[in-house]
Amino acid sequence: MNITAATAVTVRDPWSLVPSLGNLDAYVSAVNRMPMLTPTEETELARALRDKGDVQAAGRLVLSHLRLVVSISRQYLGYGLPQGDLIQEGNVGLMKAVKRFDPEQGVRLVSYAMHWIKAEIHEYILKNWRMVKVATTKAQRKLFFNLRSMKQGMKGEAADADTHRNTLTPAEVASVARELNVKADEVVEMEMRLSGGDVALEPQTDDGEESYAPIAYLADDSQEPTRVIEARSRDWLAGDGIAQALNALDERSRRIVEERWLKVNDDSSGGMTLHELAAEYGVSAERIRQIEVAAMKKMRKALVPA
Template sequence: MNIKTTPTAVALRDPWAMVPSIGNLDAYITAVNRIPLLTPEEESELGRKLQADGDVQSAGRLVLSHLRLVVSVSRQYMGYGLPQGDLIQEGNVGLMKAVKRFDPGQGVRLVSYALHWIKAEIHEYILKNWRMVKVATTKSQRKLFFNLRSMKQGLKSQAGDTETFRNTLTPDEVDVVAQQLNVKPEEVIEMETRMSGGDVALEPQTDDGEESYAPIAYLADDTHEPTRVLEARKRDHLSSDGITQALAALDDRSRRIVEERWLKVNDDSSGGMTLHELASEYGVSAERIRQIEVAALKKMRKAIETV
């Protein structure tokens, strides 16, 4: 006999069976929005079971029914450039902390109690990951960080349509923000500057063509990269000891021809002797000097390969 299962029945057996992986964000959000909400009586009963007996299934159902709350809160922090999936995961951590500490005897609904914990975890995550440099280290600076964006939008709207696209606050607006948040005007200016600055990705964001070029390509110092170091040592050795050993393998005439033709530089940068000058000195034709030169270079090349 086939038994028809309802979302509630599934949730009773395995609270997380209804929730897909957060890797598929759209499917996750759709699923959590379909999870039935708990009545006040059900919430109190589950809370008492968790508090008295440590019932894991009761905790799971409490968390499950409030996942949509985390999704809703996460949307408020989309302006910081962090993935919504990550914000939701951090918010879920805060929700689980709230469920663990939830006391139904206080007469407060879990949604009101959990809101603080969800936001606290998301705030902490944003402060750690939004910038590599810490932007808010005191309580007042944290308050400024999370309120400056919305206050700035409100002040720009009050200024009228002609000022809508102005990016920075005026001195008067800085004073207003400083007074309302109880911070120094200098702190408002510094925080606005940091929040307005754009991040530049060091690593390429794509693998296609020129778009994959990123600052890491020219910021990287490859002078101490092992392969480069070995190549430099080999090159230095060949340019000194290698050439010396290769020349030593030649007879006197061949060595002199190579030195005059390739290694000698006069004061006027004109180089060494020409083929005809060497031919006249040795009493042979210029073609013969060229042949000797070619043979000597081949012999030197073989000698260098064995170095």
């Protein structure tokens, strides 16, 4: 069969059916008018793409399945994300499916592409449904979508009994865990993530002191430049700085300073008193105090950068 002649009869220029403007209704209407491929046409086009890298064949395969993406995207409108974005991500999955499709496997492209389309839409939802990801591992992603779907079904069944209950009962948690083959704790944790909302870091009003948002207490100033410089300066003074200042003193002055300020006895009572040092050196306590004051001034001068 001559695939080129067959497709030419069906539609002369399939790309012309896609509207150039970003109107979702026009796009959906256009893709629904795209001609469907017969199994023979699909196989011939897939072989042309696989064996010859025929870009036009790839285009025909993609165009004929755009309506599938639109249909699948409608299943995810409950997440509050724009359908146009869902379709766009689904189209990416469709193109990936067309690129990897093997016509010799004995399955239609529509069945093969569904997995890739849903995978891309799932990834988009997980990245954009919340500011912070609610699911990161493969198991969490599966639980995320299955749990949300099951909760909606349970709400419908229990609508008459309790219209205000949003959380699952222990019995429902156990039921979901058994059906999905996961632990009950995992169901509870995922439900908490689903029910949690985003909180704006910045205040949303201009009420001055009355405005309070997480940014006010989440700020970390430990890496602020002036704080870093101050911390480095303190560390230097407590180590090399104090050693440098002590080296500028004579032996007696240094010992007086060390005994008065830098030594701690076993009973945590501090160093020697003025009277104890006075008795040791045979001078008055006032003289020891004067030596101490002079030593402190000399140490401060030694610590001032040149």
